[in-house]
Amino acid sequence: MKHTIPKRVLLIGLAGMLLSLSACSKSVLYDEQTVGLEAYAQRQVPLELYVEEEIKLGEYEPVSGVYTGAYVQKDENITGDLLAYERMLGQVQTFKVFEYNLEENLPAQELLRCMAQKKVPYIKIVLDNNYDLTPLYHLVYDLKSAYGMPVFIELYPLTTRNYAPSEYKKIYQRAYEIVHKYVKNAIVVWSTDESRVSDMPLYYPGDKYIDWAGINIYIPRYKQGERYSYEGTKQLDFWYKNFQHAKPMLISSLAISHFSRVDHVYTIHETQDQLTLFYKEVLESYPRLRGVLYMNVDMNAISNNNKEDYRLTTQPALINTMKALTLPLACENTLQIPQKDKVPCYMKYSIIGTYFEDKLYISEEYMGTCFPKVNLKKVAKKQDLQGEVYYALDELSKYTACYYKS
Known part of the structure; x- marks a missing residue:
């Protein structure tokens, strides 16, 4: 209260x-x-x-309200169309989320489509175990040659992969400098998986090398073969309080499974409660959270061994819940340029x-x-x-x- x-x-x-x-x-x-x-x-x-x-505002940080966005590329139910997702929700999204690697890069036509649809590309690029910068150079080239509008790049998030902290920070800092040297209007997001928040101090590259801070939250029904029980926002709270004075923040990935092929059970009501937790209670409790990006994906479309379904679009009850939660929000449909320092x-x-x-x-x-x-x-x-x-x-x-x- x-x-x-x-x-x-x-x-x-x-x-x-x-x-x-x-x-x-x-x-x-x-x-x-x-x-x-x-x-x-x-x-x-x-x-x-x-x-x-x-507080000193970050670049494109809104004074109030939040940015929303979604990853829909792998959702065959809506043929990967963000506008179809928007029509279902009745809510315009600020960001269209992409994942980038050499095997599945970002075609120029996708960038042009973002411009035509007045969407901001939000591009996630993951560091491989060899610390290879080649995918980043390809991304920079693609952006420089085909796109001139603001773009958010989630650079080398701290995931479940194990990296040597000193090497990770060194390569991240070099990558940050490359992005800002060659990509005009780039905003670099440094993020961590919720499960790695306790390791964050070891890997943090420094305030100088991040523009926004992100956290990636995945809530499966099963994890490592065991029924997964989400323990609440303890990790998010720790992450938030580390950045609230220094950087604008967003939930850079939110995915809540309502179905798992481990037991073939649907948990719609449970997922509705968790959506309410993040899109209402969390946003009310953390004033400098400026965005939430939903990962609308069936993991089976990425790998046959992934059994969790995080899509909202297959369940009318989940779409209706999301619609009810996001419509009252002061969502920002376009990037805001701060008028005050x-x-x-x-x-x-x-x-x-x-x-x-x-x-x-x-x-x-x-x-x-x-x-x-x-x-x-x-x-x-x-x-x-x-x-x-x-x-x-x-x-x-x-x-x-x-x-x-x-």
């Missing part, structure tokens, strides 16, 4: 009220705003605290709040991170007998826009 914090707080009679409780607790007045407590009613709760801060945005912090009776306080340990510009001498506070200081959250809201979810 989201809670707004009142802008005015009545402090009249606070000292007298505390003194009146002396029969059941020891209260000592330290100064006009600091009170020591021993047996005062105290309760700790986990909070998601959102504090408004100024910096804008306010809510930063998300996971903290522990402390209630003294019915009033919420924040421990001093969070102040430097969450409220660095607030003059704490002006804020009402309490101090327990262990010496820990707590600041009234509704008082802090007088100086910085903030809200919380519990």
